[in-house]
Amino acid sequence: MSTQSEHQPATSAANGASADGSVGQPVRVVDAPLAAPFSSAGLVDVFRRRYLLRLLVRKEISARYQGSLLGLLWSYVQPLVRFCMYFFVIGLVLGLHKNVPNFAIHMFSALVAVHYFTETFSNGTRSIVRNRSLVRKMAMPREMFPVSSCIVSAINSFPQLLILFVACVAVGWSPDAEAILAGILGIAIVTVLGVALALLFSAMNVFFRDFQNIVATFQLFTHWIVPMIYPYSKLAESSLGSGWFYYLYMSNPLTVAVLLVERCFWVPTALGQGTDPKIPADQSQVGFPVMPDHLMSLGWFMLFASLVILVLCQLAFRRLEGKFAERL
Amino acid sequence: MSNDSIVVDGVTKNFTLRYHRTIKQITIAALRRQQISDTFPAVDDVTFSVEQGESVGLMGLNGSGKSTLLKLINGVMRPDAGKVQTRGRIAGLIATGAGFHPQLTGRENVFLNAAILGMSEAETNRKFDQIVEFADIGRFLETPVGHYSSGMFSRLGFAVAVHTESDIFLIDEVLAVGDRPFKKKCMARMEEIRKEGRTMFYVSHAAASVRKMCERVLVLEKGRLVFDGDVDEGIRYLQYDDDDNESVEEEDLDEELGADI
Ligand SMILES: Nc1ncnc2c1ncn2[C@@H]1O[C@H](COP(=O)(O)OP(=O)(O)OP(=O)(O)O)[C@@H](O)[C@H]1O
Ligand SMILES: [Mg+2]
Numbered sequence: 001m002s003t004q005s006e007h008q009p010a011t012s013a014a015n016g017a018s019a020d021g022s023v024g025q026p027v028r029v030v031d032a033p034l035a036a037p038f039s040s041a042g043l044v045d046v047f048r049r050r051y052l053l054r055l056l057v058r059k060e061i062s063a064r065y066q067g068s069l070l071g072l073l074w075s076y077v078q079p080l081v082r083f084c085m086y087f088f089v090i091g092l093v094l095g096l097h098k099n100v101p102n103f104a105i106h107m108f109s110a111l112v113a114v115h116y117f118t119e120t121f122s123n124g125t126r127s128i129v130r131n132r133s134l135v136r137k138m139a140m141p142r143e144m145f146p147v148s149s150c151i152v153s154a155i156n157s158f159p160q161l162l163i164l165f166v167a168c169v170a171v172g173w174s175p176d177a178e179a180i181l182a183g184i185l186g187i188a189i190v191t192v193l194g195v196a197l198a199l200l201f202s203a204m205n206v207f208f209r210d211f212q213n214i215v216a217t218f219q220l221f222t223h224w225i226v227p228m229i230y231p232y233s234k235l236a237e238s239s240l241g242s243g244w245f246y247y248l249y250m251s252n253p254l255t256v257a258v259l260l261v262e263r264c265f266w267v268p269t270a271l272g273q274g275t276d277p278k279i280p281a282d283q284s285q286v287g288f289p290v291m292p293d294h295l296m297s298l299g300w301f302m303l304f305a306s307l308v309i310l311v312l313c314q315l316a317f318r319r320l321e322g323k324f325a326e327r328l
Numbered sequence: 329m330s331n332d333s334i335v336v337d338g339v340t341k342n343f344t345l346r347y348h349r350t351i352k353q354i355t356i357a358a359l360r361r362q363q364i365s366d367t368f369p370a371v372d373d374v375t376f377s378v379e380q381g382e383s384v385g386l387m388g389l390n391g392s393g394k395s396t397l398l399k400l401i402n403g404v405m406r407p408d409a410g411k412v413q414t415r416g417r418i419a420g421l422i423a424t425g426a427g428f429h430p431q432l433t434g435r436e437n438v439f440l441n442a443a444i445l446g447m448s449e450a451e452t453n454r455k456f457d458q459i460v461e462f463a464d465i466g467r468f469l470e471t472p473v474g475h476y477s478s479g480m481f482s483r484l485g486f487a488v489a490v491h492t493e494s495d496i497f498l499i500d501e502v503l504a505v506g507d508r509p510f511k512k513k514c515m516a517r518m519e520e521i522r523k524e525g526r527t528m529f530y531v532s533h534a535a536a537s538v539r540k541m542c543e544r545v546l547v548l549e550k551g552r553l554v555f556d557g558d559v560d561e562g563i564r565y566l567q568y569d570d571d572d573n574e575s576v577e578e579e580d581l582d583e584e585l586g587a588d589i
Contacts, residue, residue, distance in 0.1 A: 028381055028525030030416040030495045034332060037403030037414045052443040059440060063431045137427030138444045139403030139418070322406035325399060326343060 038139055042314050045141040052140070056148040060127075061155070075156040079115045082223075083108060090229045100231050101270040101289070102171055105164075109265040110228035110258045112160045117190045117254060118219050119153035124198020125205050125215045132328040142321055143314070146198035150191065168265050175268045178296065183264030185299040189257040189306050196310040203320040206327050225249070226258040233290035250292065253302040253309075260299050263291055332415065333380040333496055333527040334401060339410035341371040341396055341551075370396045372551035373410070380415070380495070383528035385542035385559065387566055393551040394531045398422050398498050401529065416495025419445050420529070426485025430474030434465065434484055437473050441485070445492045455491045462513070463487035478505045490517050497521055500531040515540070535563045 039045045046053060065071040086107060090096050097103035127145035128135060135142060175183075205211040227235060235241055235249065249255060270289035292298065345366045357364050370393045378384055386394050399405040402418050427444065428437045438459055442452040460469060463484045465476075473481060482505050489497070499518070506514060518541060522528050532538050538545065538559065545562030547555035555565045 028495065029331075030333070030380055032416045032495070034335060034413045034415045037401060037412060037418060038406065039403075049443075051449055052440075055440050055443050059429065059432060059436065062436075063429070066431055131429065133429055134427045134440075134444070137404065137422055138441070140444050325404045 039141045040318075042141065042318060043143050043147070046143045046147050049141070049144075053144060053148060053151070056144055057151050057155070060148055060152045064123075064152070072156070075119075076160070079111055079160060083111055086229050096230065096234075102266060103231075105168060105171065105269055106231060106262060106266045107228055108164055108167065109261050110226060112157060112164055113186060113190055113258050113261040114222055114226060114228060114254070115160070116153055116157040116187075117194050117257075118222055119156065120150045120191075120194030121197050121201070122212075122215050122219060123153060124149040124194065125201040125212050127198070128202040128206055128324065129209070129212075129328065136325050136328050142324060143199065143317065146202045147195060149198060150195050153194070154191070164265060168269055171269050173265070173269050175264065179264045179268050182260040182296065182299065185296070185303060186257040186260030186264065189253055189260070189299065189303050192303065192306040192310050193253050193257070196306065196313040199310075199317045200313040203317045203324075206320070206324050222254070225252060226255045227262070228258060231290070232259060232262075232292065233288075236290065236292075250298070253306050256295075256298050256302040259291060259295060262289075263295060267291060331380045332377050332413075333382070334378040334415075334529070335411075335413045336374055336376050336397075336401070337411045337413075339371055339374050339397075339400060339407040339412055340369055341393075341400060341405060342367045342408050343370045343396075369551050371400065371407075371548075374548075374551075374553045375410075376546060376553060376556055378527055378529070380527055381525040382544060383522050383530065383542050385538035385545045385562070386529060386531045386548065387533070387538065387545060387562065388548035392548040394548055395422060395500055396551075397548065398500055398529065398531060401496075402498055414496060417446055417493065418496045418498065419489045419492035419494035420496075420498030420500070421482070421485050421489050422498065422500045426482070426488065428473045428481065428485065431472055433471060434463075434469040434473055434476070438484065438488055441488045442492065445488070445494070447492060451493070459487045459491050462490065462517075464510075479507060479510070482506060483510060486514060490514075490521065494526060496527045496529065498529045498531075501533065535566075539563065 041048075061072070065074060068074065070077070087104060090107075091103060097106075100106060124146040127149045128142060131145050134140075135145075201211050201215055223229065236246075240246065240249075267289045345368065346364075354364055372393075374397065386397065388394050396405070398420075399422055400407055400412050401414060402420065402422065403412075403414075404422070426437075426441060428441065432440065438456065439449075439452055442455075443449075447455075463469075463480075463486075465480045465483060468476065468480060473484070476484070486506075489499075497518075515537070518528070518530075522541065528541070530538065530541050542559055544557065545555065545559045546553060547562055547565055555562050
């Protein structure tokens with residue numbers, strides 16, 4: 001248990017002679033157990049100290065855009081530019097989405113999820129090094145920093161989600177219960193996986209700053225290894241759509257999360273695009289929003305797998321954390 | 329029931345000296361069969377315990393491991409061997425200066441620092457005016473602490489630490505950069521803390537202030553605990569009191585001020 005949790009210390013100072021007999025010195029009776037001075041509950045402790053977490057989140061939001069005129073608006077510029085670029089190149093130049101209904105929604109829903117993930121991952125990775133002035137001097141659960149990075153990314157992504165929502169409603173979005181559940185599941189997977197990887201890489205980044213570059217390099221791939229700028233059906237139909245590559249592709253939790261988010265936003269809008277909105281059975285129809293079989297069970301499995309990864313990353317973090325203060 | 333406040337049991341902390349950092353350097357060193365790194369114990373098998381309300385001076389030459397021992401006690405570092413146990417909340421300052429974030433303003437840092445020390449929002453609000461008054465840094469409260477002078481930096485840090493409801497109070501030569509009036513104020517405040525029956529752990533090179541504040545002295549030498557006992561004996565052990573003529577006046581001055589070096 002943390003010895004520094006947010007409550008008044010159970011202390012009472014009674015007047016009297018202290019043990020060594022010096023008169024007039026009050027004896028302070030500390031009603032707390034003798035315990036290790038550092039917390040060992042990890043992520044559990046982070047949520048026990050919500051006030052501190054809130055301050056760190058606020059701090060990170062204000063520090064991230066300090067000295068910039070546009071401030072928080074910058075977190076929209078990048079995804080917007082990327083969206084326009086992809087839409088122009090993939091759609092208008094290459095013409096790859098002629099047969100995909102509401103391709104803009106398809107791409108944007110995936111982009112929101114992927115952007116949330118990459119923000120959490122990359123900012124989380126740098127979070128401990130960036131806060132080294134605190135880590136070196138103060139005892140606190142260091143998991144605070146990657147977790148607050150994740151919360152900041154979530155806050156930054158929320159307006160994008162809102163835009164997506166409005167766009168979906170505008171083109172006739174009528175989600176079924178499964179769509180809603182898929183959306184929640186997808187976001188949950190992204191969150192758990194993002195925090196897990198942020199924990200692991202932020203700890204390793206303390207020892208070798210190479211890791212933040214590794215993460216940046218990895219991010220070059222993330223937009224291509226998930227069905228974002230191409231629909232899932234394109235992959236399934238391609239020569240890679242069967243065999244080991246397909247299984248490798250689908251074993252990426254991020255892929256499944258993106259598909260789930262698309263299931264939530266894009267599929268309900270796309271279904272209505274056919275000649276008859278009530279014929280989801282005919283998968284061969286051109287423009288049908290194809291999703292993999294058993295997507296929901298796959299989603300649950302991936303959430304479970306991400307939680308296992310989170311536990312493993314937390315354990316690794318615990319081991320590495322002991323040397324943070326001296327290596328920073 | 330024992331009334332131990334800090335129990336340090338066979339604690340060792342090893343540090344790594346790294347000669348080579350990049351792959352190129354490591355490869356070359358490996359080819360030349362040079363040592364790639366070297367570890368040494370900064371704190372070496374130290375055992376002692378402190379009772380609640382005791383005030384202990386920790387002395388030793390530069391690099392003897394005092395700050396490291398304090399970091400082990402406040403939980404910033406983990407021992408490689410042995411066990412550190414403490415009772416209650418810990419506040420204080422380690423190695424000249426608080427854990428402040430340079431980009432945040434003084435005000436934001438006060439709240440953040442207090443929260444890390446375990447104070448709630450209400451508690452901080454209640455104490456905020458006292459903290460600001462004690463630090464007395466005027467309108468700089470609203471500027472980022474990265475632009476503070478080192479004196480202002482430690483004033484604010486000391487003010488927060490000193491107003492935290494803690495059971496154990498650690499001070500590591502923070503007074504070194506404060507000006508005279510501030511030093512006086514700090515010593516008075518530390519005296520108060522001591523009277524409240526909090527455990528105090530005081531690192532200093534100034535024999536006079538240790539003599540004034542502490543009832544027991546620990547001396548570290550290259551990470552080993554070589555002395556544990558009476559204040560005057562400890563200072564004599566360190567030979568900090570064989571004043572040659574020029575330092576006598578200084579010492580007297582310090583005595584009267586109760587200042588740090
Ligand atoms: N992060 C670190 N990595 C490697 N060595 C370190 C690290 N921190 C401290 N040391 C070494 O550990 C030893 C003890 O350092 P420490 O800061 O505890 O000394 P100190 O007793 O506080 O000295 P001073 O009186 O100068 O404050 C020194 O030799 C120092 O070089
Ligand atoms: Mg020191």
